[in-house]
Structure formats: C-alpha cells, structure tokens
Amino acid sequence: MEFTEKTLKSEYVFNGKVIDVKRDEVLVSNGHQSLREVVEHTGGVVILALKNDKILVVKQFRYPIKSVSIELPAGKLEKDENPDYAAQRELEEETGYAADEWKSLGFIYTSPGFCDEKLHLYFANGLKYKNQHPDEDEIIECYEYSIDEIYSMIDNGIINDSKTICALLRARKYLSDD
C-alpha cells in the first residue's frame, strides 16, 4: 500500500522564538481523515569532539525536564545557516575549542511522530582551545570523560539525552582502540 498523508487544511496555532506549532487535517492513503499536530524547529547540530581520547560533554539545566542533563555540545541552526559552519560555531561557543578534523555522522530526527527537528551529527578531532562564550541566559559546564565512562553513563541512565546516545553509536568506528 502507498504511504502518504495529504494535507487538507493547515493552521498555525503558535509562533514562537524556538518553535512554531501547526495543526493540520490530513487524508491518509487508506481513506481515513485525521488531525496532525506538528512542532516545527529549525534543526541543529551535535558534536562528538575527541580530545586526547576523551569526549567533551556539557552539563546544563534543561528547563522542560526540570533537571541537569549531560549532553554532547549542540545547538540550533541560525536562519539559513550551513550545518558544517554551525557545528564549528557551537563547539567553540559551548566548550571553547576549535577542531582541525571534522567528519559527518549523518543526521537524526529526534521525534518524527510530532516534530520535524533534524539534528546533524559530527565527529571532531584535533582540538585547540580558543575561548568559551556561551549565551548569557545559559549556564554550561564542560567536562571530559573517557569513551568507556561515556558508555557506562549511557548504560547506567546518567546520560539519557537521545542525540548524545545516537552520536556515540554513529561515531563508533572513530572511537575504537585501533
């Protein structure tokens, strides 16, 4: 059977700084009509940066989940920004480091059932410290952990952030002991 959902009607119900939300009526290709609530997000970048065999992570309070989260450095794309450039910008803003070597790890959709957020994942190596300069409404602390420590934190539920876990899996060939 063909898989499509045709938009019958589309209405924005919220326009924000970070997200827009629309409510659409769709015709599913099996003939049923349904409602779809869609969160629109500009997308972003996530960087797995390796410094002397340690992975850089950032610790910050995440307001929606009311808790401190340990994550890879990441950030939103600015309007029309190239993801490769955004990855360099965000790594330096959040950790202070620039990197010589960059590899794409593809992209992920964080929650494709109701949100279009697409995150571009990168591996970065050959780090040089320049200067950390986070946004003024963010408090970010940067730490370094070994690859084994990161895997333990994922397995023990200390790291529960989906983009961080996805980047670890996609980067595994760059993280082996060879």
Add this chain to the structure above:
Amino acid sequence: MEFTEKTLKSEYVFNGKVIDVKRDEVLVSNGHQSLREVVEHTGGVVILALKNDKILVVKQFRYPIKSVSIELPAGKLEKDENPDYAAQRELEEETGYAADEWKSLGFIYTSPGFCDEKLHLYFANGLKYKNQHPDEDEIIECYEYSIDEIYSMIDNGIINDSKTICALLRARKYLSDD
C-alpha cells in the same frame, strides 16, 4: 555554580490532542531572565523485539518530516498508563506479537531543550504471534532485519529515528553473539 531556572510566569499557548505548549518566563541562576517554550508530551514506549535473531521494525509515513520512516515499534502512553503495560500493548498493536521475556533499557529524553517527551525503552524476546491491530488512521508495515542489517541502515542513514538508534545502543549486550 548552581544550575536552576525558576519559573516566574507560565502560560499555556496551545492545548492539543498529542501535545500542549507553554511559554514560561524564567530566572536563570546567574541572574538573567529568559523565555522558555516547552512542548509537553505524555511520553511513550519503544520496543526492541528479537524474533529468531531478527529485529522487528515498522515502516510508516511520518507527516512532520514528510517521509517514510523505519523505526522500532513504539507508541504513546495513555493517561496514567504503566509503561511496562504500554510496551506490551504497543508491540502487539503494531506488530501482532506478544513476548515472554521483557527487560528495561532505561529511558531517553528525545529533545530536552524544548520538550519533556520521555521514552521508556524495552528489549523483548520469546515472541508469539497473536494479531496486529494498528490505529485506523495509521498505515504500518512490519519487517524483520538481522542485527547487522539494522546497524548498516543506521550507518547508511536509512534509519535516522533517534529512539531506534538509542535502543540499539542500550540493548547491545542482549544482541551480542555469545
């Protein structure tokens, strides 16, 4: 430095079927005030089910990303529903299978910067076919792939769904050749 953000004002800007959206004014613990847009979601379950060393996946059209997505079986929690029960319900609804053996793989937050969606991950084994019964506004096709095929699809960008990739990593000790 302490990591907190105190709510100064909170306002719902959208109440939907799947999500609610609020816009809050917060006081960051460094003294700055800021706005936070928060998508509230009831959360859900994701099941990595193994059938004769093959992993069950479902293929479906995802309206927000306007494309067909290959994902592990998953679904939303119903109001006050126990995640363990929801996992059994969703596996059977989407694939037709019931499982004898269940293991928790912890949980993930799909996008903690703007959304509270929490997904409980499970490993399921010992499958018996009962009866597939998806929602009538969903078209879902179920497939089986070897573990190596799933890893290839993740590496080649055929699978880009974050919950699916996270469950693979958390389940790796159950998927080894031992």
